[in-house]
Amino acid sequence: MNASPVLLDVRDLKVHLRVGPVLVKAIDGVDFQVRHGECVGIVGESGSGKSTMARAVTRLMPNVAIGELSGRLTFDGRDILGMPDAELRRLRRGRGFSMIFQDPLGYLNPTQRIGRQIGEALARDAGAGADQARIRTLLDEVGLPDPANIARRYPHELSGGQRQRVMIAIALASDPQLLFADEPTTALDATVQLQVLQTLYRLHRERNMAMAIITHDLGVVAELCDRVYVMRAGKVVESAETVTLFENPAHDYSRRLIELSTRRHTRGAGA
Amino acid sequence: MTEPILRLHGVEQIYTSRNAAGSGWSTVRAVDGVDLDVREGETLAVVGESGSGKSTLAKLLLMLNRPTAGEVRFRGRPLAALGPADRQAYRRQVQAVFQDPASSLNPRMTVARMLGFIVRRHDLAPPAEVRAFLARQLAAVGLDPPESYLDRYPHQLSGGQQQRIAIARAMMLRPAIIIADEPLSSLDVSVQAQVLDLMRDLHQATNVGFVIISHDLGAMEAIADRTAVMYRGRIVEIGGAIYARPCHPYTRLLLEARLSLDPRRGRIRAMSAAARPEAVAAAAGGCRFRGRCAYAVDICARAEPALRTVGTDGTLAACHRAEEVGAEPIAI
């Protein structure tokens, strides 16, 4: 049990979105906590609101028609919902929180080379020369071979899995205290996935970086997470220690999730 | 044997782009000499390294890219030589589902408009019944209640919902084959199971075939008749039994890298915090997997192994030691 102080504290979060005349209750009263240095998993049905929660928490909600946004959201004791944009930007760049998105193409700048985009996300203290070395180290850490070559490319010149790793490098560039990752490894093959997860885990341990990982893959949860939240239709239906969830799931949906995953990992370990 | 629906022969795709200084060009051999038959009505999985050319292969099969060398044939006819009528047939018979659903759907159109357009163009339903027809298509991919999705724009849908729309769109024309690039990766396991069942049902009902690119080895083992494994632009192994008896060291590595589902036995957490993934040297000449291969011997540095028959079950593998590799049990 991790007894460190709470880093991210979400209370009764509601995010209702407008679709024409209809109000979609994407998040409908969610409580969610991440402690310092903790790794938390978020699983749940497609459309259950996982990505919306991640975007609300990191306050990255471009072109969304918000019907209602309420609740209490604090990071390291500071109110995020009411925070001025300038302060929020500082929080993102210097040891605050970073976000890895589910669809990297939508968040990479198509007209800028990869190296420059990572450079802009670096924590500000490094000098220009150090920057180049840091960029290459980051690309190397997320398992991209030939970092100098990748740094020169544009996003459309990369495969899906390569773009996903670039997003991870950008998110790590600011040396965050909390990494919020939405399906960080779905576009990666098994060996690269293992390598990227090892890197995340190493940074998590070495830098005491807290992680919140949204995933459809219970293998990621079993391998990395201390605790899990299970979401359904905009609500958290179960939250438990990882071992408890796997061995003693309380909610029907959790049980079904584990059963389906186990059936598929036929030859997987432990199943 | 009947003619394959799609056949690749010696296909290469080289991408060229300007380097940062603007002083020269750099090239990437995304697909580097691929021979492949896709049989009528089969489900062929394509798995492998990220960046190994799987999506590029899909684009070649879909005529979205023209190969820089080699040839793609549709039912025996070279794609480059199809006349207008054959081209039309090809466009209807070969459908696509892409990796990134958000970018494959028109952001300015509602679902009903986007799909209704196809219904009218191909006369799939009488005008008065278009909405009801579309609702049935959406219900078939698990969107419930289907009517509530018809008037949404793509950005108003979750990733999984977008992907189901893309699958519904591809299936509407009752194609002979669907080329799907990571159709499952934005779906949760319960929807994945639904989509896989849906593919099976459609296959039963219409004999539609699939080429499915995926990183989900468990799902591919469950659904595929054959699986092709790609590594750096090449198919290094292909066959129906690769999960039980991998004959290429890379296939073996992939299978052994699968995550544990037992939180008490996870290997990443067990790893010491200081451990770093090993660097992978790029091998020039000889076998392209040599730098990572635990089986490498002298000949691997001298001769690039060709894809060849191994054993008696129709498996092909590109490895000098494929017989020995295939004889070893999988270590998990």
Ligand SMILES: Nc1ncnc2c1ncn2[C@@H]1O[C@H](COP(=O)(O)OP(=O)(O)OP(=O)(O)O)[C@@H](O)[C@H]1O
């Ligand atoms: N911009 C938006 N406007 C209106 N509704 C939206 C918007 N974005 C998402 N939704 C709706 O909100 C709900 C939650 O969406 P969200 O993307 O957060 O789900 P998710 O759990 O991440 O799903 P997936 O795993 O498929 O990505 C869905 O019903 C979706 O249709």
Ligand SMILES: Nc1ncnc2c1ncn2[C@@H]1O[C@H](COP(=O)(O)OP(=O)(O)O)[C@@H](O)[C@H]1O
């Ligand atoms: N438009 C492009 N220009 C230059 N290189 C590209 C382009 N698209 C893909 N590539 C490169 O081609 C290789 C194969 O890419 P891709 O087919 O997308 O791989 P996969 O789908 O297996 O991940 C990668 O090295 C990638 O960086």
Ligand code: SF4
């Ligand atoms: S040919 Fe040699 S290096 Fe290549 S995979 Fe086989 S054993 Fe390994």
Ligand SMILES: [Mg+2]
């Ligand atoms: Mg999502």
Ligand SMILES: [Mg+2]
């Ligand atoms: Mg791809």
